[in-house]
Amino acid sequence: MPAAELPHITADILARLRVRAPRVHCITNSVAQAFTANILLAAGAIPSMTLSADEIGTFVGRADALLVNLGTFDEERREATAAALGVVSERRLPWVLDPVFIDRSEPRAEHAKSLVALTPDAIRLNHAEFMALSDSDPEDAALKRYALDTLAVVALTGTVDRITDGACFISIENGHPLMGRVTAMGCAASALAAAFLAIESDAFAATAAALLCLGVAGGIAGDRASGPGSFPAALLDALYALDKHTLEEKARVA
Amino acid sequence: MPAAELPHITADILARLRVRAPRVHCITNSVAQAFTANILLAAGAIPSMTLSADEIGTFVGRADALLVNLGTFDEERREATAAALGVVSERRLPWVLDPVFIDRSEPRAEHAKSLVALTPDAIRLNHAEFMALSDSDPEDAALKRYALDTLAVVALTGTVDRITDGACFISIENGHPLMGRVTAMGCAASALAAAFLAIESDAFAATAAALLCLGVAGGIAGDRASGPGSFPAALLDALYALDKHTLEEKARVA
Amino acid sequence: MPAAELPHITADILARLRVRAPRVHCITNSVAQAFTANILLAAGAIPSMTLSADEIGTFVGRADALLVNLGTFDEERREATAAALGVVSERRLPWVLDPVFIDRSEPRAEHAKSLVALTPDAIRLNHAEFMALSDSDPEDAALKRYALDTLAVVALTGTVDRITDGACFISIENGHPLMGRVTAMGCAASALAAAFLAIESDAFAATAAALLCLGVAGGIAGDRASGPGSFPAALLDALYALDKHTLEEKARVA
Numbered sequence: 008m009p010a011a012e013l014p015h016i017t018a019d020i021l022a023r024l025r026v027r028a029p030r031v032h033c034i035t036n037s038v039a040q041a042f043t044a045n046i047l048l049a050a051g052a053i054p055s056m057t058l059s060a061d062e063i064g065t066f067v068g069r070a071d072a073l074l075v076n077l078g079t080f081d082e083e084r085r086e087a088t089a090a091a092l093g094v095v096s097e098r099r100l101p102w103v104l105d106p107v108f109i110d111r112s113e114p115r116a117e118h119a120k121s122l123v124a125l126t127p128d129a130i131r132l133n134h135a136e137f138m139a140l141s142d143s144d145p146e147d148a149a150l151k152r153y154a155l156d157t158l159a160v161v162a163l164t165g166t167v168d169r170i171t172d173g174a175c176f177i178s179i180e181n182g183h184p185l186m187g188r189v190t191a192m193g194c195a196a197s198a199l200a201a202a203f204l205a206i207e208s209d210a211f212a213a214t215a216a217a218l219l220c221l222g223v224a225g226g227i228a229g230d231r232a233s234g235p236g237s238f239p240a241a242l243l244d245a246l247y248a249l250d251k252h253t254l255e256e257k258a259r260v261a
Numbered sequence: 262m263p264a265a266e267l268p269h270i271t272a273d274i275l276a277r278l279r280v281r282a283p284r285v286h287c288i289t290n291s292v293a294q295a296f297t298a299n300i301l302l303a304a305g306a307i308p309s310m311t312l313s314a315d316e317i318g319t320f321v322g323r324a325d326a327l328l329v330n331l332g333t334f335d336e337e338r339r340e341a342t343a344a345a346l347g348v349v350s351e352r353r354l355p356w357v358l359d360p361v362f363i364d365r366s367e368p369r370a371e372h373a374k375s376l377v378a379l380t381p382d383a384i385r386l387n388h389a390e391f392m393a394l395s396d397s398d399p400e401d402a403a404l405k406r407y408a409l410d411t412l413a414v415v416a417l418t419g420t421v422d423r424i425t426d427g428a429c430f431i432s433i434e435n436g437h438p439l440m441g442r443v444t445a446m447g448c449a450a451s452a453l454a455a456a457f458l459a460i461e462s463d464a465f466a467a468t469a470a471a472l473l474c475l476g477v478a479g480g481i482a483g484d485r486a487s488g489p490g491s492f493p494a495a496l497l498d499a500l501y502a503l504d505k506h507t508l509e510e511k512a513r514v515a
Numbered sequence: 516m517p518a519a520e521l522p523h524i525t526a527d528i529l530a531r532l533r534v535r536a537p538r539v540h541c542i543t544n545s546v547a548q549a550f551t552a553n554i555l556l557a558a559g560a561i562p563s564m565t566l567s568a569d570e571i572g573t574f575v576g577r578a579d580a581l582l583v584n585l586g587t588f589d590e591e592r593r594e595a596t597a598a599a600l601g602v603v604s605e606r607r608l609p610w611v612l613d614p615v616f617i618d619r620s621e622p623r624a625e626h627a628k629s630l631v632a633l634t635p636d637a638i639r640l641n642h643a644e645f646m647a648l649s650d651s652d653p654e655d656a657a658l659k660r661y662a663l664d665t666l667a668v669v670a671l672t673g674t675v676d677r678i679t680d681g682a683c684f685i686s687i688e689n690g691h692p693l694m695g696r697v698t699a700m701g702c703a704a705s706a707l708a709a710a711f712l713a714i715e716s717d718a719f720a721a722t723a724a725a726l727l728c729l730g731v732a733g734g735i736a737g738d739r740a741s742g743p744g745s746f747p748a749a750l751l752d753a754l755y756a757l758d759k760h761t762l763e764e765k766a767r768v769a
Contacts (some may be wrong), residue, residue: 038548038564040292044444049489054444055362056292059335062366069365081567081591083335108563111577112570188755190552190562235557236751243490247442294546298698303743308698309616310546313589319620337589497744501696 008212010177014258017216018251020207025051029071029205033198034058034087036078036107039191042239043074046195049247050220052202058087067094071101071205074198075122078107080115092125101128101204101213104159105197110135128204129160129214131197137163145169151176160214164196168218172211179215180259181222183229185238196221215260220249223257262466264431268512271470272505274461279305283325283459287452288312288341290332290361293445296493297328300449303501304474306456312341321348325355325459328452329376332361334369346379355382355458355467358413359451364389382458383414383468385451391417399423405430414468418450422472426465433469434513435476437483439492450475474503477511516720518685522766525724526759528715533559537579537713541706542566542595544586544615547699550747551582554703557755558728560710566595575602579609579713582706583630586615588623600633609636609712609721612667613705618643636712637668637722639705645671653677659684668722672704676726680719687723688767689730691737693746704729728757731765 008016030053035043040056047054055066060083067073073095075088095102104127106119116139123130123140134145143149145163154161155173162170168179186192200217207213221242228241262270284307289297294310301308309320314337321327327349329342349356358381360373370393377384377394388399397403399417408415409427416424422433440446454471461467475496482495516524538561543551548564555562563574568591575581581603583596603610612635614627624647631638631648642653651657653671662669663681670678676687694700708725715721729750736749 036564037291037545038552038562041295041444041549044292045489048442048444055365056290057333057335057362057366059333061368062334065366065368066362079565079567080570081565108565108574111563112565112573114569114573188556190549190556232752234752234755235553236748236753236755240490240494240748241487244486244488245490247488247490291545295549295698298546299743302696302698308546309619310544311587311589311616311620313587315622316588316620319622320616323619494744494748498740498742499744501742501744 008175010260013177013215013219013260014255015251016212017219018254020203020213020216021220021249024202024206027206028053029202030055030069031072031074031198031201031205032067032070032091033074033076034084034091035074035076035194039076039078039194042191043195043198045243046246047198047202049243050199050202058083060086060090063087063090064094067091068098072201073100073102074105074201075102076105076107076194076197077109077115077119078194101201103127103129103131103197103201103204105131105194106136106140107194110139116140123157127159128210129162129200131162131164131193131200133163133193134165147176160210162200162214162218164193164218168222170211170215170218175211177215178261179219179222181219181226181257183225185229185232185235186225188235189239219254219258219260220246223254224249226257262429264514267431267469267473267514268509269505270466271473272508274457274467274470275474275503278456278460281460282307283456284309284323285326285328285452285455285459286321286324286345287328288338288345289328289330289448293330293332293448296445297449297452299497300500301452301456303497304453304456312337314340314344317341317344318348321345322352326455327354327356328359328455329356330359330361330448330451331363331369331373332448355455357381357383357385357451357455357458359385359448360390360394361448364393370394377411377413381413382464383416383454385416385418385447385454387447388417388419401430414464416454416468416472418447418472422476424465424469424472429465431469432515433473433476435473435480435511437479439483439486439489440479442489443493473508473512473514474500477508478503480511516683518768521685521723521727521768522763523759524720525727526762528711528721528724529728529757532710532714535714536561537710538563538577539580539582539706539709539713540575540578540599541582542592542599543582543584543702547584547586547702550699551703551706553751554754555706555710557751558707558710566591568594568598571595571598572602575599576606580709581608581610582613582709583610584613584615584702584705585617585623585627586702609709611635611637611639611705611709611712613639613702614644614648615702618647624648631665635667636718637670637708639670639672639701639708641701642671642673655684668718670708670722670726672701672726676730678719678723678726683719685723686769687727687730689727689734689765691733693737693740693743694733696743697747727762727766727768728754731762732757734765
């Protein structure tokens with residue numbers, strides 16, 4: 008996929024998402040739950056978040072994609088993940104791994120590695136998390152190699168988002184510095200990627216499209232907001248209103 | 262109660278609520294906790310949310326109403342509910358059941374049915390949840406029959422909210438489509454109903470009044486908000502400012 | 516420290532905080548997590564919130580301060596606190612105790628007393644919580660005595676915030692009534708105090724400075740907001756933008 012095609016591909020996936028309203032089950036940290044739910048709803052998806060071992064199988068069995076986010080990881084989330092991934096594997100559902108803060112905790116990094124071995128469709132992380140996961144600096148070549156090794160789309164977000172499946176590679180320069188001053192923004196990006204993967208079987212396109220949506224919405228929100236307090240609401244409003252014209256006009260991809 | 266009387270009855274209950282500031286203990290899902298607390302505070306009630314088995318009895322013992330919301334249900338919430346309902350029964354406190362997502366999980370639906378047998382004062386749910394709970398379509402007659410069978414006020418919310426205790430029946434056409442694009446809106450409605458039940462012993466009037474407040478505030482918020490991001494804050498602002506004149510002017514009840 | 520010096524001392528600590536971006540690990544209640552994280556991020560600190568017993572030691576070991584907030588206290592948080600305080604003691608990290616709702620639950624009050632014995636650098640609480648903790652009315656003299664007894668800075672917040680270490684005493688009359696109509700505002704104040712303690716070794720100055728920032732930001736937000744819904748975003752925006760000039764102009768300290 009040439010980078011220039013990403014905006015209209017994104018508009019197409021987003022349009023289908025709004026019609027189909029995919030269900031995304033989220034195993035995510037307690038800090039991010041409400042904002043993640045609202046990101047999914049604003050985009051047109053239907054979130055669910057239950058973690059209970061005796062119910063999560065049923066929820067995932069009726070969902071269209073799964074998010075596994077390692078923030079505030081604990082025994083309950085560990086068991087929930089195992090049960091959920093069993094269903095994901097049976098039903099061949101797409102899923103996204105978000106290895107939050109694995110640079111802060113060795114056991115969590117080890118757990119993340121064991122989850123990578125279960126072949127998520129996409130892994131979204133930041134600079135420090137990539138280093139903890141892959142033991143290498145996030146050069147473009149290292150990202151590609153890691154994607155090839157893991158069979159996952161790797162999406163490293165930051166000032167510039169870089170997405171690769173090992174073959175294709177795309178950079179997105181949208182977004183806004185305030186995205187780093189609000190909690191759960193990365194978690195929401197991963198959830199959005201899961202929603203897009205529910206709609207689009209090309210995992211590279213789906214992941215890049217989700218990040219482009221969030222980046223463009225973030226840029227618009229940055230222009231409108233008065234600070235990190237008003238920023239999340241402005242971002243949700245912009246994501247809800249996002250259209251093809253805006254995506255094509257604002258996208259800064261290479 | 263004739264429908265035309267609901268606006269002024271609502272204004273009266275709301276005025277008493279603001280003076281008495283009832284305590285509402287909420288067993289609710291982790292996604293909805295913060296927004297639910299803010300809805301209660303905006304209306305004039307005092308929320309508490311602890312779930313710990315060794316404390317919840319004391320909290321409920323000092324509360325004026327209880328909410329039991331089945332979202333993100335787990336062992337901790339199951340035990341908390343049992344302990345809380347013991348105190349509710351002793352102290353004859355009003356309580357509301359919100360059987361979130363029971364259409365997605367059979368064990369949760371079974372648990373909801375066992376809670377209905379403990380006679381909540383009101384049950385607030387949506388279309389799919391009513392079907393899972395009652396095994397019938399939510400026709401007006403079925404709602405009435407279910408209310409009579411369970412001795413609970415049944416409040417089915419959606420584009421039109423319908424509330425019945427089996428004898429009285431009222432429809433509220435306030436609200437706004439954005440209410441469905443924000444997480445925890447239904448959960449907040451149930452919490453508000455609990456706060457109103459703490460103030461008003463006529464459970465039908467209390468439940469209908471709570472939903473009218475939320476619907477009118479939602480309509481005002483829909484006019485002011487730029488999308489689902491700015492909507493929740495606008496709704497809280499409108500709920501906080503709600504007065505008799507606005508309720509009478511905006512209410513669309515039948 | 517003369518009260519008149521607080522505004523410029525506050526500006527100085529805040530400037531250092533923004534440069535150093537201290538890590539604050541928060542054991543806090545599930546209702547307050549997202550807002551607390553956003554308060555810390557808006558001020559310039561980096562929050563983490565994991566509770567898992569096998570990870571919290573590592574997180575606290577890499578943090579610059581700890582918050583222990585007793586809202587929604589449970590077994591998981593109790594164990595997390597024990598593990599975290601072990602690391603705090605080894606590494607001599609500053610920590611803040613926020614004994615939420617101990618006036619509602621005797622076991623929680625007992626637990627709070629046992630934590631006070633582990634010498635938090637600061638205790639932030641309200642009127643009812645102080646009474647439950649100290650068995651005395653919160654007269655100025657009682658606050659001072661309690662601070663001397665516990666070796667903690669005591670910060671009692673309300674319409675007027677009063678802060679003392681037993682020797683120094685300061686009153687802050689900033690803030691806004693809407694701060695009481697939004698959940699987690701006190702929790703956020705305690706988290707902010709922890710961030711300031713990470714930067715400034717004078718615990719009295721650090722605690723008073725944190726409360727002055729929140730009070731001034733709250734006053735600005737109260738002027739801008741339309742109600743309790745728009746208030747938290749306005750407060751975060753104001754906190755993010757806070758500068759020396761604004762602090763000196765708006766501070767009402769004695």
